[in-house]
Amino acid sequence: KTGWILVGASTVAREWMVDAIRQQGDAEVLAVVSRDAARGAAFAEQFGIAASYTDLDAALAHPGADAVYISTTNELHMAQTLQAARAGKHVLCEKPLALSLEDARRMVDGCAEAGVVLGINHHLRNAASHGKVRELIRAGEIGQPLYGRVLHANNLPQHLRGWRLDAPESGGVTLDMFVHDVDTLRFLLDAEPRHVTACATSGGMTVAGLEEGLMAVIEFDNGALVQVHDAFNAPHSLSGVEIIGTKGTIFATGVMTQRPVGTISLTRDGGSIDIPVEHENLYVRSVRAFQRAMRGEGQPAATGDDGMRALATALAAQQASRSHQRVTLAG
Ligand code: NDP
Numbered sequence: 001k002t003g004w005i006l007v008g009a010s011t012v013a014r015e016w017m018v019d020a021i022r023q024q025g026d027a028e029v030l031a032v033v034s035r036d037a038a039r040g041a042a043f044a045e046q047f048g049i050a051a052s053y054t055d056l057d058a059a060l061a062h063p064g065a066d067a068v069y070i071s072t073t074n075e076l077h078m079a080q081t082l083q084a085a086r087a088g089k090h091v092l093c094e095k096p097l098a099l100s101l102e103d104a105r106r107m108v109d110g111c112a113e114a115g116v117v118l119g120i121n122h123h124l125r126n127a128a129s130h131g132k133v134r135e136l137i138r139a140g141e142i143g144q145p146l147y148g149r150v151l152h153a154n155n156l157p158q159h160l161r162g163w164r165l166d167a168p169e170s171g172g173v174t175l176d177m178f179v180h181d182v183d184t185l186r187f188l189l190d191a192e193p194r195h196v197t198a199c200a201t202s203g204g205m206t207v208a209g210l211e212e213g214l215m216a217v218i219e220f221d222n223g224a225l226v227q228v229h230d231a232f233n234a235p236h237s238l239s240g241v242e243i244i245g246t247k248g249t250i251f252a253t254g255v256m257t258q259r260p261v262g263t264i265s266l267t268r269d270g271g272s273i274d275i276p277v278e279h280e281n282l283y284v285r286s287v288r289a290f291q292r293a294m295r296g297e298g299q300p301a302a303t304g305d306d307g308m309r310a311l312a313t314a315l316a317a318q319q320a321s322r323s324h325q326r327v328t329l330a331g
Helices: 012-020 037-047 056-060 074-086 102-114 130-139 172-189 282-294 304-323
Strands: 002-007 029-034 051-054 065-070 090-095 119-121 145-153 194-203 209-222 227-233 240-245 249-253 261-267 271-273
Touching: 002 056, 012 029, 012 037, 012 065, 012 282, 029 056, 029 261, 037 051, 037 304, 051 056, 056 074, 065 074, 074 090, 074 102, 090 282, 102 119, 102 304, 119 304, 130 172, 130 240, 130 249, 130 261, 145 172, 145 209, 172 194, 172 209, 172 227, 172 240, 172 261, 172 304, 194 249, 209 304
Parallel strands: 002 029, 002 065, 029 051, 065 090, 090 119, 145 227
Antiparallel strands: 145 240, 194 209, 209 227, 240 249, 249 261, 261 271
């Protein structure tokens, strides 16, 4: 069995990842690490996890530990990843990978040097819906993609209205949500972002200066232009992705979510058809791909390089919205 250590007594671990690991059948959660002994112990008790630690090195020495899942707040990802890699543990890390590209590069290099797998938990590329959209595009069903739209404005749940709204290093909605959109678009389009233009709002739900709403245009290296909208403060907005090509349009409704839901329509000459999707838990798929990569079978769903590219584009969008300048990404 793969032995997992959870680093962070977090909401995402609580809501999705403990279950995703346990659903593998050949994996177990051995311990949880929290900076707060009482929080860690309560988490362990709630989920029937045998051990909790406040010291990461002690947890990494737990017998049978093979992999860590890091879901602490963003500023901690880099140091904890490097510490785990040095201890020879494979690392599945939450997004955003780090706060800067330099730190992200250190994580990717550190894991490569230690010979451990680094995966990033960009969940959306694990959705059957997004997989289907990608398949349709690759099969030429809409011709050459020309334009896209990502609708990812929602209502930040009450229990998540903490550090995302007041810690500058959280990066606001840009590092929280836009970073997922970039990863998803790279996955769907098989293309790389080249330029970003963006405007943002702040100060309603977030502290002034920290983005709560973002509208961006990404120019991809295949010529596609994509509009992206993210928000923490849009309670009645619908989510979706539209990709418009030379021969047709795909509209995926309700797919920018953690849940395995949503519908897809394909419109071409002659009308629209619904495309069937067999949904499966996104996080179960993420852990499955990661464990396969640990066994030398392929790559994690999102690699360290994917995490770095999503972060680079998110930092470019942050710069673009703050400077009111179009930002070009390094090649
Ligand atoms: P949480 O705020 O729930 O957890 C982050 C850290 O905050 C925990 O590690 C914990 O620290 C501390 N914490 C948890 N509860 C409390 C509390 N009641 N009081 C004080 N501190 C607390 O964050 P999320 O789970 O929302 O996000 C964690 C990471 O996961 C982020 O990097 C985020 O971007 C990412 N994320 C990814 C998602 C995805 O679908 N891929 C979805 C949601 C988040 P300690 O470990 O010390 O106990």
